[in-house]
Amino acid sequence: MTTHDEYGVSVGAYSETEGLTPQAWRLARAFFLYRVRPLVQGRYNELQRANWSLRRLFTLVNTLVLVWWVVLNWGERGVFDGAVESCQWDKWEDWEAGANPHRLLFVADPQLIDPHTYPGRPWPINPLAYKYTDLYLRRTYSRFQTLLYPDTVFFLGDLFDGGREWSTRTTTSPEKRYRKYGDDFWIDEYRRFGDIFFKHWADGGVDARPGQPGRKLISSLPGNHDLGFARGVQVGVRDRFNAYFGDGNRIDVIANHTFVSIDSVSLSALGQESPQQVENIWRPTKDFLENAKEQKRRLIQRELRAQQGLKPYPGMPHREIMREELATSQLPHADDDVTEFPTILLTHVPLYRAPGTPCGPLREHWPPTPPPAGQPPLEHDDRNAIAVRGGYQYQNVLSREITADIAEKVGDIRYAFSGDDHDYCEVVHKAYASAGGGIREITVKSISWAMGVRLPGVVLVSLWNPVDEHGKPMSGDASKTIQTKLCLLPDQIGTFLKYGLLFGVTFVLLVLRAALIAVGIVSIAPEVTEGPFLPTTNPSSSSAEHEKSQQQYHDYVPSPHEPHSSNSSTSSERGNLQVRTTQARTRSVSPNIGYGLPSAQQQGKYSYPLVQHAGYNPANDNDDDTKGRVKVYGQSVSTKASKPRKKRKGLALFWYECRSSLRTVIVCGFVWYVWLVWRG
Structure with missing residues (x-):
C-alpha cells in the first residue's frame, strides 16, 4: 500500500520535477478560488444587502449629474464642432463639375484682450476673461484647421487690443497709465498670439490639398489697435510689428487672383492736418501705391511663367554694369503680354461710403429697418449702417479722398475685405468704377466673443479662375471667380446663460x-450597516454549499492519509462555527507531522480552508486596537456591527438632503468641466 505525506504526495515514489507552466496554472487557480472569487462574492453580497437595483441607480441626483455631464460636453465641445461643421465647403460652394477651388479664410479682429481692454477690473475677473477668450479663439481656430482645412488664412488686423500702447526702446505709450508696459510685455503678447494661432495652424496637417500649391498663413496687415491711427502711429511701434509679422503693404498672387494689402491706418495720416510733419508715417504706403500696378503685372507674369514650367525671370544679360548704376539697377523682368488677374483689396479700415449706407440683413447688432409694405429695402438706413465718424486712435471708415486714391492706384478692384467694425457689413461701392461694376466690400466679423457681438464669425472664400497662358479666364467671365460664405461661431454668452x-x-x-x-412623502433607502463578518449560526446553510466548499479545499490541498491528533477549531454542529480560544489557535503537533492540518475525519466538520487564518498572531488578542477584528486573506476585517447613523427629522433632514445632493451634483459636474477646459 502506497503511503502519502501530509500534502498528498506518495512517499518513496520517483517523480519528475514539475514544470513552471503547471505550477503557474495551479497558483493562478488557487489565487482565483481563494482570493478573487471570495472578494467578488463578498461585494455581491454587500450589494444585495444594500438592495442594489436599477431604481436605486437612477435617482434624481444621479440623473442630474448625467444631465450636467451631457450639457457641459455640448457647451464645451459640441457647439464648436457643430458650428464649424455647418460651414463645410461642399455645403455652399457652387462650381462647375470637376472644379478644384482654392479655399481661403478671413479672420478679423481677434484683438487679444489685455490690461488696455478692461482697465481697472479687479482680480480674478481679468485673468478669467483672458482665459476664456483665448480658449474660445483656440477652439474655433483649431477646428477650422481640422474640419475645414483652408489652403490660405488671412488676418485683417487688430491682432492685439493694446499693441499700440506698449512702449518700445525708442517710444513710450501715449497714455501715462500704460507706460509701465514695455517691450517685454509686447513680446509676451506675441507669444500668446502664437500659442493660439501659429501653434494650431498644423492641427489638421501641413500638406497641400491635391491640385493646390501649398498652405499659407498671412498675418501682416496691421490695425489701429496694433499701431494706432493716422498721426497716432509711432514709427517704432510699426517697425516692431513689421519685424515680427511682415510688411503691412504687400501683394500676393493666390489662385489666379491678386491680393493687395494696404496699411490704411498709416496712410490715413495723409488726410489730416499738416501731413508734411508726419511724412515718415504715410510715405511708405504712398510709395507702395504708386508702384502697385507695375508690381501686380510683374507678379502675374512670374506666376504664369511658373505655371508653364518656365523660369520666373528671363536670363540675365551679359553686359558690364558701371559702379554708379548698381544702386538703380534691377533684375530683368519678362515682357510677356498678360491679362490682369481679378484684384482683391485688403484693408483693416473699411472704405468710405455715404452716411446711412445699409450693410444688409446679415448685420447682427443692428439689422435692417423693415421697409413699408410692398417697398424694396431702404437705400438709406442709419440704424443698419457703419457710422461715418472717428475719435481717439480710430476712424470707422477711410476718408473719401484716400479711398478714391486707393481705387485708382491699385486698379481693377473687384472685391475688398476689411475689419475694424466687429460686425458684418456688405456694400457695393458703385461710385468707384474699378473693375467696371464697382467694388463689392465685405467687412468681416470679429472672431472674438469679447468684441461686442454675440455670434462671432469668419468669412470663407472659394476661388476658381482657370486661365490660359496669357492669363485670360477660360470661362470668359472674370466677375464670377469668387464665392463667399459667412460662417457664424457659437454664442459663448448664451452658453453661460x-x-x-x-x-x-x-x-x-x-x-x-x-x-x-x-x-x-418621498422615502429614501435605509443606511446599510455591516453585520458580523463571521456568523455565529448558519442554520440555512445547505449541505450542497458545504460540499462545494469542501471540494474547493481538496482542489488546493490534497487530503492526508494519516490522521492528526488535533484540529484547529471545534464545532458542535456542522453549521455552527464558534470563536476559538487562544489555546485552540496554537499548533498541537510538531511541524514535521503536518503543521496542524485537519484529518480526513475532521474535514467534515470544518468547511473553510485554513489559508484564511494566515497572518494570525495570538499576541494581539488582548490589544484594544484589534478587538473585534480578524485577519482574512491578509486583511483586517471588523466583526462588529457599525453604529447606525444618527436619524434626522424635519428641518435638519431637509437641510442635510439639500446640502449633500447639491454638493454631489456640483462636485461631479465641476470635475468634468475642469477636465473639458483643461483639455481645451
Missing part, C-alpha cells in the same frame, strides 16, 4: 426633493 438656467433648475429640483423627503 444656459449653464445658469440649468443650475437654477437643478437647485429647485433638489430643494423640492429635500422638502418631500423631510415631510415623509
Whole structure:
C-alpha cells in the first residue's frame, strides 16, 4: 500500500520535477478560488444587502449629474464642432463639375484682450476673461484647421487690443497709465498670439490639398489697435510689428487672383492736418501705391511663367554694369503680354461710403429697418449702417479722398475685405468704377466673443479662375471667380446663460426633493450597516454549499492519509462555527507531522480552508486596537456591527438632503468641466 505525506504526495515514489507552466496554472487557480472569487462574492453580497437595483441607480441626483455631464460636453465641445461643421465647403460652394477651388479664410479682429481692454477690473475677473477668450479663439481656430482645412488664412488686423500702447526702446505709450508696459510685455503678447494661432495652424496637417500649391498663413496687415491711427502711429511701434509679422503693404498672387494689402491706418495720416510733419508715417504706403500696378503685372507674369514650367525671370544679360548704376539697377523682368488677374483689396479700415449706407440683413447688432409694405429695402438706413465718424486712435471708415486714391492706384478692384467694425457689413461701392461694376466690400466679423457681438464669425472664400497662358479666364467671365460664405461661431454668452438656467433648475429640483423627503412623502433607502463578518449560526446553510466548499479545499490541498491528533477549531454542529480560544489557535503537533492540518475525519466538520487564518498572531488578542477584528486573506476585517447613523427629522433632514445632493451634483459636474477646459 502506497503511503502519502501530509500534502498528498506518495512517499518513496520517483517523480519528475514539475514544470513552471503547471505550477503557474495551479497558483493562478488557487489565487482565483481563494482570493478573487471570495472578494467578488463578498461585494455581491454587500450589494444585495444594500438592495442594489436599477431604481436605486437612477435617482434624481444621479440623473442630474448625467444631465450636467451631457450639457457641459455640448457647451464645451459640441457647439464648436457643430458650428464649424455647418460651414463645410461642399455645403455652399457652387462650381462647375470637376472644379478644384482654392479655399481661403478671413479672420478679423481677434484683438487679444489685455490690461488696455478692461482697465481697472479687479482680480480674478481679468485673468478669467483672458482665459476664456483665448480658449474660445483656440477652439474655433483649431477646428477650422481640422474640419475645414483652408489652403490660405488671412488676418485683417487688430491682432492685439493694446499693441499700440506698449512702449518700445525708442517710444513710450501715449497714455501715462500704460507706460509701465514695455517691450517685454509686447513680446509676451506675441507669444500668446502664437500659442493660439501659429501653434494650431498644423492641427489638421501641413500638406497641400491635391491640385493646390501649398498652405499659407498671412498675418501682416496691421490695425489701429496694433499701431494706432493716422498721426497716432509711432514709427517704432510699426517697425516692431513689421519685424515680427511682415510688411503691412504687400501683394500676393493666390489662385489666379491678386491680393493687395494696404496699411490704411498709416496712410490715413495723409488726410489730416499738416501731413508734411508726419511724412515718415504715410510715405511708405504712398510709395507702395504708386508702384502697385507695375508690381501686380510683374507678379502675374512670374506666376504664369511658373505655371508653364518656365523660369520666373528671363536670363540675365551679359553686359558690364558701371559702379554708379548698381544702386538703380534691377533684375530683368519678362515682357510677356498678360491679362490682369481679378484684384482683391485688403484693408483693416473699411472704405468710405455715404452716411446711412445699409450693410444688409446679415448685420447682427443692428439689422435692417423693415421697409413699408410692398417697398424694396431702404437705400438709406442709419440704424443698419457703419457710422461715418472717428475719435481717439480710430476712424470707422477711410476718408473719401484716400479711398478714391486707393481705387485708382491699385486698379481693377473687384472685391475688398476689411475689419475694424466687429460686425458684418456688405456694400457695393458703385461710385468707384474699378473693375467696371464697382467694388463689392465685405467687412468681416470679429472672431472674438469679447468684441461686442454675440455670434462671432469668419468669412470663407472659394476661388476658381482657370486661365490660359496669357492669363485670360477660360470661362470668359472674370466677375464670377469668387464665392463667399459667412460662417457664424457659437454664442459663448448664451452658453453661460444656459449653464445658469440649468443650475437654477437643478437647485429647485433638489430643494423640492429635500422638502418631500423631510415631510415623509418621498422615502429614501435605509443606511446599510455591516453585520458580523463571521456568523455565529448558519442554520440555512445547505449541505450542497458545504460540499462545494469542501471540494474547493481538496482542489488546493490534497487530503492526508494519516490522521492528526488535533484540529484547529471545534464545532458542535456542522453549521455552527464558534470563536476559538487562544489555546485552540496554537499548533498541537510538531511541524514535521503536518503543521496542524485537519484529518480526513475532521474535514467534515470544518468547511473553510485554513489559508484564511494566515497572518494570525495570538499576541494581539488582548490589544484594544484589534478587538473585534480578524485577519482574512491578509486583511483586517471588523466583526462588529457599525453604529447606525444618527436619524434626522424635519428641518435638519431637509437641510442635510439639500446640502449633500447639491454638493454631489456640483462636485461631479465641476470635475468634468475642469477636465473639458483643461483639455481645451
